Amino acid sequence: MIQKSEIRSQKSEAVIAALLVALAVALVFAAPVFAQNGEPTDDEVNAVAKQLYCPVCENTPLDVCPTQACAQWRATIKEKLIAGWSEQQIKDYFVQQYGERVLAQPSTRGLNVLVWVLPPIGFLIGAAALAYYLQQLRNPAPSVVAAPASAPPTDDDDDYEKRLEEELAKRR
Amino acid sequence: MTLTLGLTSLFLAFACALYASVAALIAGPRKLNAWIDSARNAAILTWPLLTLASLAVIIMLVQGQYQVEYVSDVSSLAMPWYLKVTALWGGQAGSLLFWSWLMSAFASAAMLRRWDRDRSLMPYVIAVSMITLAFFILLCLFVENPFRRLWLSQATGEVNPALFQPANSTLFTPQDGRGLNPLLRHPGMIIHPPMLYLGFVGFVVPYAFAVAALITGRTDDEWIRTTRRWTLVGWLFLSLGLILGGRWAYDVLGWGGYWGWDPVENAALLPWLTGTAFLHSVMIQEKRGMLKKWNMVLIILTYALVIFGTFLTRSGVLSSVHAFAQSAIGPLFFGFIGITFTISMSLLFWRWDSLASETQMDSLLSREAAFLLNNLLFLGIAFATLWGTIYPLISELVTGQKITVGPPYYNRVNGPLLAILVLLMGIAPLIAWRKASFKSLSKLMWIPAALTIPTLILFYFLGAAHPVALGAYAITAFVGYTTLSEFARGMVARMRLGENPLIALINLSARNRRRYGGYTIHLGVVVMAFGVIGSNLFQTETQATLAQGETLSIGGFTLRFDSVALFPTNDNREVTRATVTVFDSSGRLIAELHPRRDFFLDSGQPMTIPGVRSTFGEDFYVILVDWQPIGSTGATFKVYVNPLINLVWTGGLIFILGTLVATWPDADEEKRYAAAPASTLATAGAD
Structure with missing residues (x-):
């Protein structure tokens, strides 16, 4: 009988990936403890393959890649699991064989730190610029203060509600 | 000839x-x-x-x-x-x-x-x-x-x-x-590229008007009013292209998902992100005369990303620096993007002073401020996505090392921003222009907030007991209720006159298409978000090799492998087609599915077509991974159960419907608009 194993997928887009981070942490703890008795199931092999990228196709995780080559790599994972290797050992082996591109995400070593660091820095700079801009608008230089006295802003929302009310009044 | x-x-x-x-x-x-x-x-x-x-x-x-x-x-x-x-x-x-x-x-x-x-x-x-x-x-x-x-x-x-x-x-x-x-011989792929391209070229029109405004010095918001509908049309097609692309991936790529943060997907998403920021922020300029420079920046960026996206979707450059060097296309594209970007930005700086705000920000708690936060989030997501997309090239160029920037990166970096963005989508429409008070805001929010609690309890008992999922559902449900409450407010006003609810809804939307079209789009996003959360956090999968008659079980379903057949077709394919039967938890037969693998002899490429049983609650999605060629006795299947995935497509339809409402020509608006620009034309002539 096939063992029923449910693996939460981290694949694909996320509207809520902050939350996925927590999930990733959970996954680490829930990582399949490979049973020493018997062969590893396909699900156990896929759990490792999922974290690796096909070394020849572009941007295809190893667990879903349909090519013959990838089927062989999955077989390799299975052999290593039988030999008692840990998940990390297998991943290291693939990195050593085919380079860092087999990992789904870059490490945090060397130049690759930039991958992780630049987006938050960019966002913070943007946030700081926005905060500065808002601050300026709230405490305008004296010369700017004169400006808003001009025509009151037209507000479509108010406008709309006004028109609605007028129309209602007319029909009443 | x-x-x-x-x-x-x-x-x-x-x-x-x-x-x-x-x-x-x-x-x-x-x-x-x-x-x-x-x-x-x-x-x-x-x-x-x-x-x-x-x-x-x-x-x-x-x-x-x-x-x-x-x-x-x-x-x-x-x-x-x-x-x-x-x-x-x-x-x-x-x-x-x-x-x-x-x-x-x-x-x-x-x-x-x-x-x-x-x-x-x-x-x-x-x-x-x-x-x-x-x-x-x-x-x-x-x-x-x-x-x-x-x-x-x-x-x-x-x-x-x-x-x-x-x-x-x-x-x-x-x-x-x-x-x-x-992979391109699929209905989704036949319609998807034209939609995407229509979206791309649609954004060239507002860009052309923006640059024209900079050159002529007509820096009032004439160009924005003129191109508003063009922008929406471009955006409509780009959105359609993205949704169809997702559907295509789900139907033919055979990995159980619809979005993988692939460079080609990102290429189409990038101009959509800046374009969406632009669509929101032009409203501030139209209503309050602010952010004129910023809107210029946004449309210039969107144009650059459109050209970049066109380039990425077909060139295959991102696979390797060498591919880039082999074709003259790459340098030409980058040269063109560089030159147009530099010229546009120079024009912008040249007109910098004439693009000053006409009014000032009255309060940090105002629609204007909310829109600015929206822009920050969209741009933050666009930046992270662009960076992740081009980084493998930079890495290969600098260190010679190829790397992959896959979904875990995007989920981690973009996820929190997207979550805040969805929340903001629910709150921002409730905030008044110029100045709002917390008191009036909380008056509008307490009913949606109160409705969210029983909804969460319902979700909990329906099986979404995961704390992360509950948090995500809480945000989404709250946003859904606030958006619905906006419709309700307008309808109640009209119903006081004696209109029945349906007529009230139709009249309300018809009279202010942009506003209620926009809210409909927001509702579409909410529905999609439910689908995305469900199909991501609760997707289950299993794989097994079965002999004929053997079964595997997943999520209350049982799949039985019946047979596999190999046959050629007259259009040069070799088809391997399996027959499996699916039973529900009570043992009732619910579907016979035919996952298959088509091998195209002319191009030497395989195509995996899943067998899918689709219901509103979930999709049962079977892929034929492998089979024994001799005797056809055994086959390997991968099965995904994707809960709520149909909400992604339903939400997409609502989204497109809303965009159509917002885009549809409005005779009243045209009349009001036609009366307005006389003064601006006069000043422009004197320039």
Whole structure:
């Protein structure tokens, strides 16, 4: 009988990936403890393959890649699991064989730190610029203060509600 | 004959585009009206010319003129006629031509429609759109020409493509073509590229008007009002393209998902992100006269990303630096993006002072401030996505090491921003312009917040006990209720008059299409978000090799492997088709599915087509991974159960419906608008 194993997928887009981070942490703890008795199931092999990228196709995780080559790599994972290797050992082996591109995400070593660091820095700079801009608008230089006295802003929302009310009044 | 006609038309279109841009640029500042008219006529003429060129390619594809390199690359005898037609955008040379054709259609339409009203802007609109068009035709003519033929050299015996007959060579006609990439032989992939391209070219129109506004100094919001509908049309098609692309991936890529943060997907998403920021932030300029510089920046960025996206979707450059170096396309694209970006930004700085805000921010708790936060989030997501997309290239260039930036990166970096963005989407419409108070805001929010609690309890008992999922559902449900409450407020006002609820809803939306169209789009996003959360956090999968009659179980379902059949088809495929039966938890038979693997002999590529049983609650999605060729006794299946995934598509439909409502022409608005710009026209004339 096939063992029923449910693996939460981290694949694909996320509207809520902050939350996925927590999930990733959970996954680490829930990582399949490979049973020493018997062969590893396909699900156990896929759990490792999922974290690796096909070394020849572009941007295809190893667990879903349909090519013959990838089927062989999955077989390799299975052999290593039988030999008692840990998940990390297998991943290291693939990195050593085919380079860092087999990992789904870059490490945090060397130049690759930039991958992780630049987006938050960019966002913070943007946030700081926005905060500065808002601050300026709230405490305008004296010369700017004169400006808003001009025509009151037209507000479509108010406008709309006004028109609605007028129309209602007319029909009443 | 067909070839000569097509090639000549393409060349003439190039000449027209060049002439139009030069004539417009020279005649514009001097107000030489006859020359401006002539430039316009030349610009409009590009459309029939490119139509002829595209038709020529289509005819050659349908006739199977395999001596033409492009025809033999993307079509084959076995392909049905409609696939031969759509092979026009199945390869790089053809898609560049197709892009140009759509671009000229949009540009011509903009010129015919807006000619009298925005006369002073038009010369520069012509120049900008025609320079863009000329660039794409240039690529078509000199780098990736779809009219190149194959020539067999007498001296070396080699076959090489060339436009004209090289010395000592004869025309070479292969027996059959290589055929279209199998992944592109799917209805989703037939419609998806045109939608995407329409979205791309749609954004060129507002960009052209923006640059025209900068050049003429007409920096009021005339250009924004003029192009509002164009922007929405571009955005509509881009959104449609993204949704169809997701559906296609789900149907043919066979990995159980619809979005993988692939570079090609990101390429289409990037201009959508900045374009969406633009759509929101122009409202601040229209209503409050603020953020004029920022809107310029956004449309310039969107244009640059449109060109970048067009480039990425077909070039395959991101796979390797070497691919980039091999083709002249890459440097040309980057040169063009660099030059147009620099010129646009220089123009912006030149007009910097005339783009000052007319009013000031009254409060941090205002619609304006909320829109600014929206822009920050959209730009933050766009930046992270762009960075993740191009970083592998940078890494290879600097260290020589190839790396992958996959979904875990995007989920981690973009996820929190997207979550805040969804929350903001629910709150921002409740915040008044200029100045809101927490008191009025909480008055509007307490009912949605109160409704969220029982909804969460319901979700909990339906099985979403995961704390992360509950948090995500809480945000989404709250946003859904606030959006619905906005509809309810408007409807109640109308119903007081005695309109029934349905009439009230229709009248409400018809009278203010932009507002309620926008809210409908927000509702679509909410529905999609439910689907995304469900299908991501609660997706389960399992894989097993089964002998005939054996079963596997997953999520209350049982799958039984019945048989597998191998057979060839008359369109040159070798099909392996499995038959499996699915039972529910009570043992009742609920479906017979046929996951299969098609092997395309002409192109030597496989295609995995899942067997799917789709219900509103979840999809049962089976992939045939492997099988024993002899005896057909065993087969390996991978099964996904994707809960709520149909909400992604349902939400997509609502989203598109909302965009249609917002885009649909509004006679009332046109009238109000027509009365307004007289003063702005007068000031522009004096400039």
